[in-house]
Amino acid sequence: MQHEEIFSTYTNKEIKGRHITNESIEPILNKLNDDFKxxxxxxxxxxKPIYSVQFGHGKxxxxxxxxxxxxxxxxxxxxxxxxxxVSNHKEYSNFIQSKYTLYIVPLANPDGAEVHTRENINKVDLNRDVQESTQPESKILKQIFENFQPHYCLNMHDQRTIYGVGDTDKSAIISFLAPAYNVERDINEYRSKAMYIIGKINNVLQTYIPGHVGRYNDAYCDNxxxxxxxxxxxxxxxFEAxxxxxDYMRDITRKYIFISLLVAFDKIHENVLVDDNNSEYFKIPDNKVSFFDILYKNVKIIENGNEKIINFASQYKEVVKDGKILFEPYLVTIENDGQKYFGHIEYDLKEELFSSNYCSVPVNDVKSDFLIGKNKEFIDGILKQ
Incomplete structure (x- = not known):
């Protein structure tokens, strides 16, 4: 079967959307067969419990x-x-179990997941807490590493909608990084292997989402x-989804993360390194902050008695209400810094005049309800039909 067919066959229908908590995964973990610990x-x-899942017995x-x-x-x-x-495909399950021992923490920050925040409930970013490990969640993640002594680590995240691929008008659907191990960002044997695997994953993803894969910033952060x-x-x-x-619920992006995992397991198994194994990695364009959720171009404003033509934007803030994620748009001003910006939705407003009950010109963090000209009414950032 091809990757997309495998995904459509084995997608877990019980879990979807953006608001994933322990309550989302516990029924699934409870039904895993005896191959899983x-x-x-x-x-x-x-x-709240922090679960791990162990699978396989390979070296x-x-x-x-x-x-x-x-x-x-x-x-x-x-x-x-x-x-x-791996629960339902015996041949693939046997391959994974024979080659790998997997130690997986599917949800490392259950308190933050519940209230849909980046930080834990103490407002600590766990990914800036590895050295001191001041939080119980950080302690657990670090202790597993020290006890398990893995050969490979797959560090799995989401990135915001603001990222594009290089100078193109393509959003970064997936981004990767072989993180630096020192301030100088040197390349040793281990980082080189990570680069090789990422290059191979990218080659496959280009057949599905050409031009939509980025390379994350590799500035070193020892914490x-x-x-x-x-x-x-x-x-x-x-991995950055x-x-x-x-696809604001990211139920399409999950497919490409899934495919990336399959390719990674395939390439780690091969463990073939060649002299130019970094070249494919460095062909991946850098991530760039170049997108807004909604971009409004060529808008007339009157500021201090002077007419100007500007671009401005709306950016969504994610809020949990009644267990669901709502996307609430707020205005964002755009600096005239010479960079080209794009919108996941774009409107060319042809130099018509901005007006609003909230502000005379676009300002940051104001509700995205406004009027353009005499009859273009925007509610929650979208043109009302």
Whole structure:
């Protein structure tokens, strides 16, 4: 079967959307067969269990963790889809079990997941807490690494809708990084292996989402888990799930994370390195902050008695209400810095005049309700028909 067919066959239908919590994954973990070892590694600040899942008995040890940022759930869904695959595809399950020992934390920040925030309930970014490990969630993630001593680490995140691929008008649907292990960002044997695998994943993804794969910034951060583990000679790969057009729930992006996992397991198994193994990695364009959720171009404003033509934007803030994620748009001003910006939705407003009950010109963090000209009414950032 091809990758997309495998995904459509083994997608777990019980889990979807952006708001993924322990309550979302517990029924699924409870139904896993005896090939899986499900364990409570410890508790969060609010005493919620942090689960691990161990699978396989092969010699290559892989440590994976997702949702250390509570509002970054796309990779968690892809992990659950992977569980569905190895639960029901005997041949592939045998391959994974014979080659790998997997140690997976599918949801590392259950308190943050519950309230849909990046930080844990103490407002600490767990991915800036590896050195001191001041939080129980950080302690658990670090302790697993020290006890398990993995050969490979897969560090799984979401990135915001603001990222594009290089100078193109394509959103970064998936981005990767072989994190640096020192400030100089040198390339050693372990980082080189990560680059090789990412290059191979990208080659496959280009057949599905051409031009939509980016390379994340590799500035070294000694308090980030991925960089720290890389400094301990684990081959570390950062996965960043981004925005597919019209997929704010990221149930399309999860497919490409799932496919990336399958390719990674295939390439780690091959373990073939060639002299120019970094070249394909460096062909991947850098991530660039170049997108807004909604972009309004060529708008007339009157400021201090003077007419100007400007561009401005709306950006969504994600809020949990009644257990669901709502996307609430707020105005964003755009600096005239010479950079070209794009919108996931764009309007050319042909130099018609901006007006609003909230402000005379666009200002940051104001509701995206306004009028353009005499009859173009925008409610929640969208042109009312």
């Amino acid at each position: 499900v364990k409570i590694e410890g508790k969060s600040v609010l005493e 290559t040890k892989i440590y994976m963790w997702s949702q250390m940022h509570g509002d970054e759930a796309t990779c968690t869904k892809a992990i659950i889809d992977f569980f569905e695959l 980030c888990f991925g960089d720290y583990f890389a400094s301990k000679n684990a081959v570390t790969i950062l 981004g925005h597919h057009p019209n």
